[in-house]
Amino acid sequence: MESLSETQWDVLIEGTGLRQSLLALALSRSGKKILHVDQNGYYGDAEAAFSLQEADEWVEQVKGDSPTGTFRNASLWKPDEEASKEERKLSFSRAYTLTLSPQIIYTRSQLLTQLVSSKVYRQLEFQAVGNWWIYTLPEAEAVSESDQKAILKRLPNGREDIFEDESIENRAKRSLMKFLKFVVNYEEHPEIWQPHAESSLSDFLASQFQLSPYLQTLIAALTLSLDKPEETSVGYALPRIERHLTSIGVFGPGFGAVLPKWGGGAEISQVACRAGAVGGGSYVLGTGIKTVQEKGEDQPIEVELSNGETVKTKYLARGSESKDDTTPSPRALSKIIAVVSSPFASLFESSVEGSPLAAVSVVVFPPNTLTTDTIPHTHPVYIMVHSSETGECPAGQCVLYATTLYSPTSKALLDAALQALLNSAKDIGDAKLLYTLSYEQQGPASHPSLDLAFNDQVLEDVAQEWDAIMGEGVDPATFMQFEDRPGMNDDDNEGLASAN
Secondary structure (H helix, E strand, O other): OOOOOEEEEEEEOOOHHHHHHHHHHHHHOOOOEEEEOOOOOOOHHOOEEEEEHHHHHHHHHOOOOOOOEEEEEEEEOOOOOOOOHHHHHHOOOOOOOOEOOOOEEOOOHHHHHHHHHOOOHOOOEEEEEEEEOOOOOOOOHHHHHHHOOOOOEEEOOHHHHHHHHHOOOOOHHHHHHHHHHHHHHHHHHHHHHHHHHOEEEEHHHHHHHHHHHHHHHHHHHHHOOOOOOHHHHHHHHHHHHHHHHOOOOOOOOOEEEEEOOOOOHHHHHHHHHHHHHHHHOEEEEEOEEEEEOOOOOOOOOOEEEEEOOOEEEEEEEEEOOOOOOOOOOEEEEEEEEEEEEOOHHHHHOOOOOOOOOOOOEEEOOOOOOOOOOOOOOOOEEEEEEEEHHHHOOOOOOOOEEEEEEOOOOOHHHHHHHHHHHHHOOOOOOOOEEEEEEEEEEEEEOHHHHHHOOOHHHHHHOOOOHHHHHHHHOHHHHOOOOOOOOOOOOOOOOOOHOOOO
16 A cells, blocks of 8 residues: 555545535545545544543543643543442443534534435434423412422424413513514514614514513523523524524424434534545544645645655645644533433423424523522523434433533533433433533634534535635536435435434
């Protein structure tokens, strides 16, 4: 086998994160010589997914506080040997697939369209993201002990849910319906929202639609924004609310988002890289980029790799994190992955006839619902509850992915949110935490893995880079438009249509 330096490469791609892997997929039928490297010894970068043993090894790499790395301050907790048998019910390592950046994919996402047109969707199995829940505190006038308990309330998803919700008075229901009717076609009414584009969502909902703080909280939850409500702008929120509402029912009743089985975005990265390899690309893990020398226009770029080889390439697609990037990270998240000894069946029960069994439910903890004497709760907390149907844990257990903006007390806040979920979910019995992995993730605010839902801007960025690589004369309409390879099974799988 010839060395990497003996080949004149057309494209060198750094990193196997979701964006870079999608670029490899887009170029997989181009006939170009592609070298795809990753300094990590695993695929997926910030979207990677690990077994328990792999997670242990990863924690050893990112234990400390790194000023420039994507991850920092990782730590593990497992019950000790003196714990009860019930508390030590972890299965074998590969029974788990824990993803670092869990993201849902809305059914109207262009990503799903491109996974179909590129034919790789046949290698993926999608699960429905079903119920959305909001953690609510007891009413101030509650008198009985049962009334004083905080509860999980199902977020209304449409007209019927709203009219059946007895906690919303009729006048408020009419105002809420007026807003929902507006937001699904908000782009057609710029005169209503554009003057308020930089204003907070809370102020806009109050002044333009006379919505109460409670209804403002329900609507804000649909944005998946990690910012304070008063810091979430109208221009940011409206497209996200519209995306949520108009995605419901696209592939079937009762859900508006999906998740690839066996690791979410990590599974897409694996499938995309596999397509790149089938197309002739060369893959080298555990090898990153050390230095880059650009010789000038029409001259190949010289790249020194961490394994000591120097390669030449016509085009260099840098990764999301390069060693010479020392720009301070403007955004950081605090995350906990927890394995729980309960299937949380009540969280996945469908309220819509004919809907598939959901494998993921979303729980939102609005600001100030988890406030204690020592832990301020100023930003929302989101917990993605993944059942065993995701392939991420054994039957009878769940994986909880908790996320909030980083602060000195954010880890304690996530711990409080996990405990609140265990206390308030119905019919879970005496559920135990079996395993927790906590860490911080940092990067530019626009970094795709910092979002809780896949952002189609990632795909637009990939399309632009693909266009630059392919050069003049390429038809943008051919982006990821592939015919079946010879010998491929031509059966039309129903992975996207069924999502179950």
